[in-house]
Amino acid sequence: MDLDARLLDRCHINKNDEGDRFVGIKADSENAMVYFPVGYQLPETDQEIRRDILHLISVLAEFTDKSDRVLAMKKFEAPQSVDFPINAYMEVINYYLEQNSYYTEKEPVFKTSDRGSIDWAKTIRKQRPLIQSDGSPVYTEYTVRVSSPNDKNLITQIHKYCVYESFQKLGWLFTPDLPPKPTIEKNTKMFLSVLNDKLARTNNDKNKHLFTAMIAVLKYIDEQTNLKQFYFGTDSFEYVWEKLIDRVYGIKDKYKFFPRTRWYLKGKVKENYALEPDSIMLHNGKIYVLDAKYYRYGITGNPMHLPESSSINKQITYGEYIYTQERFKREYGDDVPVYNAFLMPYNSAKNVFGFDSIYGNIGEAKGDWKVGDHNYERVQGIVVDIRYLMYHYTGNHKSKILRLADTIEQALHDNGQMI
Template structure:
């Protein structure tokens, strides 16, 4: 499969999250390859940046999906197809080859006669004629020294050549339109695996260990795959990735204590406690608590009210907020109940959208429940649009500025939409606009 890097743009697609257009990841076969980005993603302008973003998409999917997430929904009456393509193994093999600019080779020791080098004294004494000094002690003007040369015929080198060719067939188009030479030796996967496992058990070099482990993963995949012309890496359920990204950046680690539970206290028999309602993310900032629900909904793309969180989700958020606000364990040292805020976080494109918005975090409105009053902050659930490019490229490192900026966005929205609620001193912290 040869793909010109000039055509990389034509191989990228931003999905709509409509039926039949929900897959995020890579699909490829021997003739074609496509990269599918999540809805709202802004593709960069240059080939270099597109290549960078494709590699970053692979990293995000590798970190935030597990095998059960990578299930493709097939056509009606066809069973779902599980995808367990070892993309990181393929990338490791490619990167090793590009860094070394050659195949892996083992070096067999050879010996030569020289007056410098790493002397093998046992061979020198046997093979070289010494000169005797005045005190009859020998001196060797020439010595037998150890040298090395690559052994290109070694089996481990052949295995690497095969793995390099296979990896470039599937993913090498991200780096170059040219394929390395096709191996001209018999392919014996089971023999290759035995050799690699043996080498892995004997090596102490971390770089070699990563390479051997990656080649083992590749060969197992090749040995087990049923469709040799096509492979997938990605998910039809990017909403789970969105939830994990939000929780990674904004959430506290001990959110279980914020979950409201329900219990039956029976007159006869054992008490029965039900599983807790589980908000996606709990954020804490300046002693205030924010209940966040990550919604991978299409509203940020379409502006269509039908694509907003439904009533059931709104009621849950208000219940979460009320539970936290009245629970004694969340009171401060003065016995005051915490201030609790509520928000839905939905993806959008800050560079191209129908709202004329450009911020990393932007408010699109608020939702309330008719069954509750509107006097508490948590009873106003804010709709916050989050730039998906920014979140996908900034989920590592220190998140304190992002947390403060999101808190600021939610509180400002409450002022604008609620109007009659008291708001504490405003916070103004920039998170930057770089991608």
């Protein structure tokens, strides 16, 4: 792998079209590439790009699971499920960089046993003896020293092996230099036995995290011996987009806003699955039905890349359901304030609309079967800066909710003037 290549040369912004949907990292022995979602604005310096790559990894780790990380292979071939333990690799690398050295045991390790090198001070303090008839104690188990210089050296050698493996795959994120190649021969079964034993006997949380990560790295190496490439990411970033939108703007108990249907049959009732909006946002006594659309319109400006009738009609149905329910009238008043919006990704630093803010309105969608007397019948098209959202999905979201609510309501007013 060319470790000297500039980070920018390793980055690609996907187009979210056929054959260019993957978001994440792909690498092999020759090259490594990072794929960002459509609309993402990369910074200019290697330091900032490195931070963005690491942040992309954290977003994918949080919002995807093994079932999401499926890569479409060649046509007619089965999808390939990828469970690369990227967090384990990062843990091994971060430990090495933070310590500026390999793991070494600084304290002797002890365990309870009926044989071995007895530490009498610890045995008397920790073990319970049997008291003989003459009053003298007899110990059936002792606290014994189990680590020796060779043991200490072994765990360090295993760590060297894991560090080298981790830097081969992901070290280019941090430095163009590889650490020294380990001298110990690969022996996965023995390595795992030693690490599992260490893990069972340590009370140090930092060491627990390291040993757990090393075990994951070794298991992955052992299972993936025939694969030259590794992947971490998803072909379905639309699910990440939906989760990001819901995390920032949505309420947790949105289920009570779901329109439900059922069959009334002769003698019984059959419940159907409810229609589920992506997110329900509440602000200042108003209800906002949000549909996260990971579509290309925010980047291309091509009307062919906008939500179509089925999505529009579904949004109007959500709004109408909420508006007509008596329980919401009791809570919000007879004229329940319901707003509708599609949220699509875009790049606020470079776009075809001339926008330069986090949010922008590109128009609204309506249905001919509605006369437009209610706000929810006019679905606002809102673009959201994708890089901003990926960096601001934690913490307090009140200010973001306020800005989005204002954008939707202002768009409703402005678009009403044009129609």
